[in-house]
Amino acid sequence: MTEMVHGAVPVRTVDPILPRWWRTIDVWSMSCILLLFAIGLLLGLAASPPLAARNGLDPFYYVSRQAFFGILSLGVMFGVSMMTPQLVRRLAVLGFLGAFVALALLPVFGTDFGKGAVRWYSFGFASVQPSEFLKPGFVVVAAWFMAAGLEPSGPPGRLWSFALAVTIVLFLALQPDFGQAALVLFSWGVMYFVGGAPMFLLLGLAGAVAAAGTLAYNSSEHFARRIDGFLSAEVDPTTQLGYATNAIREGGFFGVGVGEGQVKWSLPDAHTDFIIAVAAEEYGLVCVLVIIMLYATITVRSLMRLMKERDIFIRLAGTGLACAFGVQAIINMGVAVRLLPAKGMTLPFVSYGGSSVIASGIALGMLLAFTRTRPQGGIGDILLRRGR
Secondary structure, eight states, X not given: OHHHHHOOOOOOOOOOHHHHHHHHSOHHHHHHHHHHHHHHHHHHHHHSHHHHHHTTOOTTHHHHHHHHHHHHHHXXXXXXXXXXXXXXXXXXXXXXXXXXXXXXXXXXXXXXXXXXXXXBEEOSSOEEOHHXXXXXXXXXXXXXXXXXXXXXXXXXXXXXXXXXXXXXHHHHHTTTOHHHHHHHHHHHHHXXXXXXXXXXXXXXXXXXXXXXXXXXXXXXXXXXXHHHHHHXXXXXXXXXXXXXXXXXXXXXXXXXXXXXXXXXXXXXXXXXXXXXXXHHHHHHHHHHHHHHHHHHHHXXXXXXXXXXXXXXXXXXXHHHHXXXXXXXXXXXXXXXXXXXXXXXXXXXXXXXXXHHHHHHHHHHHHHHHHTSOOOOOOHHHHHXXXXX
16 A cells, blocks of 8 residues: 555665675786796795794695785785775775884884894784885875875875985885885885876986985995895895896796796795796796796786776876886896895795785785776766866
8 A cells, every 4th residue: 555655665775895896996906926836835835844844834834824914914815905095095094004003113122033124023823024015005195195286275294295205215225225215205206107107207206216216325335235236247146136036047947847946945035036047947937927927927917907097096096006006016027136135125925924915915915906896987087076
């Protein structure tokens, strides 16, 4: 009777989150990420047993820890990728604030583990590197500032983001961690360029970076030693770079065979910073090219999807995350083949390390969330909304 008088009540159907997430996610990029994780476990099986033997641990101790951190990271990545861009931004702000405070307190409570750079908090059973978690948060916060500055009567967002980047770089330089500092500046520069920066400002920034590098070379023994080693005509065969270079040369096209590599017995960082040398020695150039292709696919596909995005915040944040991810991989592999000075930077999702793997999962989850397919609306709608 009620329906006869008032009409049928419309039934509101809600699209379940998992089917909607699967239809809108970049499946190709997600598949490449999963392959990188599998390759990281495979290389961990090859690189970490010698380290475990030296430390009197079970042969697969580091592999099992890598698997645990990797599964945790994938869970975080999937969870973040299901969020809306607004929720990602809110969580990124909170995460950035926590990581920034932790970074500022490193000189007081941090440790260097005998490596000459205070970058970690040691908790006995595990260690945390705040700079790894700071990067994705910084990219999102800086993109938010820049996007707000492009709005009519908006704040000076570009200036705020630049001041924030310089502050972080100064804290990182005090550790010292010039590799992460360079990556932060690069991320900011890419977003600034995509946001419409004048070319002369970018050239001025490049000049300032060169001047800062010269100052660091003259004032930091740690920095000067790495630059001198990079510029040296000959490589000391007993250094990490020497071992890595020889391993890559010995691997050839198809490698010396699974388990037959020798560099893992000599390199203390074979499972972290120089994991690509283990891959090149045991599996050859073919394996290295596959790894490069996976990183390139994730980066290029993400940038192509972001080109269609009309929300300036999403476009800036996604571009910063994608470029930082790709460039970190280039830096790690470039160091191993002596194209770049030693940086102490991990290979995302492949190198061993809880902080690195989990932070990479957070960053890639954000990137997948920003590159999900969503209705863009007409350009007239955007102009009308800005004109209100």
